Amino acid sequence: MEIQRDIPLADYTSWLIGGKADFFCLPKNAEEVEEAVRYALANALPWTVLSGGSNVLVSDEGIAGLTICLRRMNGLQIVESDDRVSIECLAGTGKSDLLKVFLKHKLAPALFLAGLPGDVGGGVVMNAGVSEAMVPREFHEIVEWVEVLKIEGRDLRRVILPKDDIRWSYRHSDGWQPGIVLRARLGWEKKADPEILNKVRDANRVRLSKQPLDMPSCGSVFVNPPGHKAAQLIDGCGLKGFKIGGAQVSLKHANFIVNTGGATARDVKGVIEHVRQTVKSQKGVELRTEVIWLGR
Template sequence: REDDLIYAQAGVAGAKLARFAATNHLCGAEFFVGIPGTLGGMLAMNAGCYGGETWQKVVRVQVLTRSGELLERAPQEYAIGYRHAALRRESEEFFVGAWLKFEPGDVEVARQQIKALMEKRSASQPLQLPNCGSVFRNPPGSHAAKLIESCGLKGKRIGGAEVSEKHANFIVNTGGATATDIENLIDEVRAAVLRQTGVELHTEVKIVGEYKS
């Protein structure tokens, strides 16, 4: 920590970042406790929840180029949007870390906020089963979970993959789910929502490797 800035490496978990900020009497990082991932991924997709987004806190980032050069970049060099962040010019780089700015505050207030957000997350999300967080982005003016639920898709299963009964925008592994099960379920949910509501859902998760669609 320096001058209300925290430098965090790409592998730091959101919950650890939130708690570190609170311990150091900094507020505004509490929402990170609700993001199931590490800072590198949060930067890559501008992850957010509970009214906060990663790049709202970024002062500068440290990246590694394909040639092995370490660089620092400012947020202005990126096109940043909802669940999206990309360099304005083409360059293959990888996030190594970031400097994030928070506001001085009361440590107990921050800790209580973290506790409240953790309880809210536990009450509304299927944390007891393996999952990858929100599957679809929220379309403008709506919520993916509400659309999926309105189409009667809660509990829909393919193999070991299931649309969570607790939160419709989560696909959980009930046991033995394969990548194909999950991909097929994503496709079926997307098709059903489009057919019944006219809204096309776009995935928030990134699918790595070959994908039949």
């Protein structure tokens, strides 16, 4: 596997923002991920994982060490029994590919997966999901097990963690670190919903009407604080349209910050800070970011 130098990362993120990776590789399977980590360890480089890049803000100064990008590590296998459909996915498999399998079998998970960008590994790490009332609505409900490359010092070990060995919380999962998610098995009981395709179409229509999907973003920037909706708090402070450089609080959805063209990570950070301070002083609520900062 080729280890490249000075690779611009903006094209690997949904915000189209970010500096260069000092070192960069695109492993296609678990063996190549292991090879990448061993390279980093042997050369005393820090390592960072990037998957679909739809929930990260990459520093303008780039990422030090080796960035391991999983988007070529994709592929899935369907395991069907009398009462269940399970799908074993490599971490870089698109959620959209997973959605297609559930949709083909007319199963409920297709609905919450509709419109969730990024990859399966990123979905596990973030416990991705939707806030609307539906079953299932978060990744942890469909996960059966997760295969992780555990990295402890120089010791690399592949382990399979059953779903209950992982602690799942709102947009977060714990108990598999330090490591890299290599593979996951996801499934649902075989109870066909003949209306699922129409429900998915409706959900896509609603997303399109409410979210600025025609502009680069990373989805919701802030976690909904208990008892509140971040978007309502931000909108209530009159912050829609607030802009620094190329980064703007979306006019369509106040919890999205869009790249209107040429935005830098510094611009986005500036908008995030201004929104946090304004919401804190006007509404008395502390906002926490859902987006993950990567790099220097």
